[in-house]
Amino acid sequence: MQKIQLNYKRNFVIILIILISGLVSCATGQNVSSLSSLGNNNVLLVGRVILDPPLQPTEYKKRISIYGSTGYIYLHYSNELKKLKNLDIDLSVMSNSMKTENANTFYLKFKNKPLYVYYGFIPMDFDIDLNSFIYAYLPAGWVVNTQSDDKAIYIGTIRYTRDEFFRITKVEIIDEYDAVSKEFYAKYGNSIPLKKSLLKSM
Numbered sequence: 001m002q003k004i005q006l007n008y009k010r011n012f013v014i015i016l017i018i019l020i021s022g023l024v025s026c027a028t029g030q031n032v033s034s035l036s037s038l039g040n041n042n043v044l045l046v047g048r049v050i051l052d053p054p055l056q057p058t059e060y061k062k063r064i065s066i067y068g069s070t071g072y073i074y075l076h077y078s079n080e081l082k083k084l085k086n087l088d089i090d091l092s093v094m095s096n097s098m099k100t101e102n103a104n105t106f107y108l109k110f111k112n113k114p115l116y117v118y119y120g121f122i123p124m125d126f127d128i129d130l131n132s133f134i135y136a137y138l139p140a141g142w143v144v145n146t147q148s149d150d151k152a153i154y155i156g157t158i159r160y161t162r163d164e165f166f167r168i169t170k171v172e173i174i175d176e177y178d179a180v181s182k183e184f185y186a187k188y189g190n191s192i193p194l195k196k197s198l199l200k201s202m
Helices: 002-024 062-066 177-188
Strands: 042-052 072-078 097-101 106-111 115-127 132-144 152-162 168-174
Touching (some): 042 072, 042 097, 042 115, 072 132, 097 106, 132 168
Antiparallel strands (some): 042 106, 072 115
8 A cells, every 4th residue: 555655645745746847848038030929019038048067967857857957047036116025936827928948039029128137046956845846046136128119129138147056156147249149140031120228227
């Protein structure tokens, strides 16, 4: 009987991880392959997030690597400036988070409204007893100010420097516009300009 109960628990956890991993994939702001997907009220945000040094596979728990959640950095945002009550990550938070890959340029579509970036997080492990992911958190606190005629905005490179204990020792907003704009125009052509508007503190 004990063995059967344990198997039930194990199967439940596997199903739960798969479901939550599906929610993770629903994070807002998928990379845009064509500018034709931009509506009249959309803006394309362009930038990068770098974790230095990058996480190694051995730093993730095996359960996380199996279900494909490694290598992603999420930035939680809102279109309204509001007070955070906690850092709990639920469906609402996940559905209002940018999903980025470490050190890769992102091209993410959003509504053309002010965007407030509150904090970042990285899935690191899954707690079987609590049935929830364990995250590493990253500081933020920036705003992206848009104009009504903006179609593509370069917001900069966010660089997080960490030590061996995953303490963030430095946070920088780096201007790599010249290099990224070349990538942008090679990818999308010259139909719309890429405006530079680096992230600013709230």
